[in-house]
Amino acid sequence: MNSLLNFVLLKTFVAVAETGNFTVASQHLNSTQSTLSQQIQRLEALVGQPLFIRGHRILALTETGEVLLSYAKKILALNDTFFMKMTGNAIIQTIRLGFPEDLASGQVTPTLAIFMQDNPNIRLEVTSGLSRQLHQRYQHGELDLIIVKQRKGEFKSHYHWPEPLCWLTTNRREHLNTDSVPLIVFPENGLYRNDMFKLLDIEQRPWHITYTCSSLAGIQSAITDGLGVSLLPVRAKLPQHRILTEEDGFPTAQEMEIAMHFHTGSDTLNALAQQLARQLGRL
The missing domain is CATH 3.40.190.10 (Periplasmic binding protein-like II)
Structure with missing residues (x-):
């Protein structure tokens, strides 16, 4: 039973259990999936029972695996504490x-x-x-x-x-083009992008994208220079920006x-x- 105190096997087991994925665990441990799989098999052989329920996309622990995980974390933490005290060197x-x-x-x-x-x-x-x-x-x-x-x-x-939101435009101009609203947006899947489209569609206001940028600083700069309007957090407003309200034809956005x-x-x-x-x- 003393063989269960193999710290390499326990460390591998904890990494796989917490990530639920051999691929991610191997990246954390700078090892290969096959090596980790072999180490888990060795640990299961020592315990005499399976530690994971196979067949799922994300690995799930068996009841034995859950018990071992609790003890393995304590054993590894005690091991780290012991060597820190003995050597005076804290583990990074x-x-x-x-x-x-x-x-x-x-x-x-x-x-x-x-x-x-x-x-x-x-x-x-x-x-x-x-x-x-x-x-x-x-x-x-x-x-x-x-x-x-x-x-x-x-x-x-x-x-x-x-995280309240607001519509922003440059304060250098008094009037916006009402034919079609020029929008400055984050790339697809970026927050606020689809919200802008839906809010303007509800108001039946035509719109078009004039500028796409993944950087908030880039979005803010484009607003300042008058390339269009955008929906951003209130805290992102710069002195060079003006908030657009319902009176300007821009509906209030739901708080995030x-x-x-x-x-x-x-x-x-x-x-x-x-x-x-x-x-x-x-x-």
């Missing part, structure tokens, strides 16, 4: 974060800097991108903590804040929300992510 942990471009600065970065100062053996790996893409990567186990924009209640989240998601496991990495989440939640 990397927390993978995902933020939309406009949230990856401002109040967020100072909080990240303070967290790194308080936890010198933590590495933060920040990815910026569209909210839907970041949420997909989070669901696949590729990110540990994300702050994304979503429709109110679209996905259950640990922290969320209101900013949501923070993070994994809630009991291992060291998840505990650190939860600590960071609490600090970001106070912003």
Whole structure:
């Protein structure tokens, strides 16, 4: 039974169990899927029972697997703590974060800097991108903590804040072309894009796309220079912009929300992510 304390097998098991996917787990461990599969088979042979229910797209744990996962996390955490105490060297942990471009600065970065100062053996790996893409990567186990924009209640989240929207145009011109509304939009699958189309269609106002950009700064600049109008968060309004209201023929858009998601496991990495989440939640 002492063979069960093979830390390599336990680490592989935890990675596969938490991601539910051999491909993602192999990327986390810098190994191959075949190697991980063989290690899981060895562990199952030692336990004498299957640890995963096969045949599903996402691997699910058996009852034995769930029990082992709880113990495996504790064993690995104790192992890390022991060697930290004996050697005086803390093990480097990397927390993978995902933020939309406009949230990856401002109040967020100072909080990240303070967290790194308080936890010198933590590495933060920040990815910026569209909210839907970041949420997909989070669901696949590729990110540990994300702050994304979503429709109110679209996905259950640990922290969320209101995100009111408004129509914006340049303040350099008094009147808009009423024949067809020129729209400045994010690429397909970007937030607010389809909302603009639907809102104007309801009002039976003709529209056309004049500018597409994946960068918020690019969208803001295009609005400033008078290339068209766009639907953006109120906080994205610049001094060079003017808000368009129902009096201008632009219907009020439904409020969205900013949501923070993070994994809630009991291992060291998840505990650190939860600590960071609490600090970001106070912003």
